[in-house]
Amino acid sequence: MSKILMKGNEAIAEAAIRSGCRLYFAYPITPQSELIEYMAKMMPKVNGTFIQAESEVAAINMVYGAAGSGKRVMTSSSSPGISLKMEGLSYIAGAELPCVVVNVQRGGPGLGDIQPAQGDYFQATKGGGHGDYRLIVLAPSSVQEFADMASEAFDLADKYRNPVMILADGMLGQMMEPVEFKPAKTDAELQELANQHLSWCICPNEDGDKKHHHEINSLELDPLVLEQHVLGLYKKYAEIQKNEIRYETYNISDENEVLCVAWGTASRVVKSAINEVLKEGKSVGLIRPIRVWPYPYEAIKQAIGKNVKKVYVFELNSGQMVEDVKIAVEGKVPVDFWGKVGGVVFTPAEIKEKLEECF
The missing domain is CATH 3.40.50.970 (Thiamin diphosphate (ThDP)-binding fold, Pyr/PP domains)
Known part of the structure; x- marks a missing residue:
């Protein structure tokens, strides 16, 4: 096609x-x-x-x-x-x-x-x-x-x-x-x-051989019933966290001195900057979460090799995903953040300058 x-x-x-x-x-x-x-x-x-x-x-x-x-x-x-x-x-x-x-x-x-x-x-x-x-x-x-x-x-x-x-x-x-x-x-x-949804959906809702009447509702006035419902939701969320994590790695190796984390279109700018830094013989890797929930905490944790001196987070905000990155890093190395706000998009040259300061 x-x-x-x-x-x-x-x-x-x-x-x-x-x-x-x-x-x-x-x-x-x-x-x-x-x-x-x-x-x-x-x-x-x-x-x-x-x-x-x-x-x-x-x-x-x-x-x-x-x-x-x-x-x-x-x-x-x-x-x-x-x-x-x-x-x-x-x-x-x-x-x-x-x-x-x-x-x-x-x-x-x-x-x-x-x-x-x-x-x-x-x-x-x-x-x-x-x-x-x-x-x-x-x-x-x-x-x-x-x-x-x-x-x-x-x-x-x-x-x-x-x-x-x-x-x-x-x-x-x-x-x-x-x-x-x-x-x-x-x-x-x-x-x-x-x-596949006939076991729970409201259609068809009719008499005869196909008779079924399903309730679609999020209201539970009994606190004990609501508690069990929410606990059931979190069992489902645990399954999602177990099975549905997706991320991209770029130039990840044991030689990395800096690990970058970025998501969405911002990651494309970061990747361009990394390519320029690599030409100078410095080793920088990137992890891009493709699904930001569930979040790839373990992947970031594992990417901190013996040589990583710093994890650098780049976002087009004032620092939001950086909190999840800090959870993943567990204080093993410093986590820095740099971003742009107000609809301003950083350039590869600006990211390259920030990365070079790490060496």
């Missing part, structure tokens, strides 16, 4: 449709508006349902209802819009329903600006909504990976009956790169996926 030059926002939309998304509810916000525009144009062509909701709050509650049908459902937004969705996401996690949420991050806090940033890491990985719950969080670094994560996200959501967030940023949503798409799922494959 030939590659197609597409914006990240359009690529994730097309990939979601090919992955079987037939229900999409959202509200426009820059820098992900092309995603909702693409869905508005294409969903009717696959007999799907597109609704531009009156608000982000309405959109996530539409997702909540639709997810109960056992069909593949998605929403998308950007940072402040995701904040409005967090209450609904907590409900969805509590009710154990599968869905996919795309966050194309912009600068903050507040309305901020429309430039790329990574300031939503805490919100995504530490629970931006209320209560004890977790989102599975995927962090793409290229348009191809952004698109590939659509089917991955839906599969994970179905497997664990849990919301999955794809945590991108404005740069990834707006940039254009060649993309090769996976074949679209057939109607038969989509029906097979839907059939």
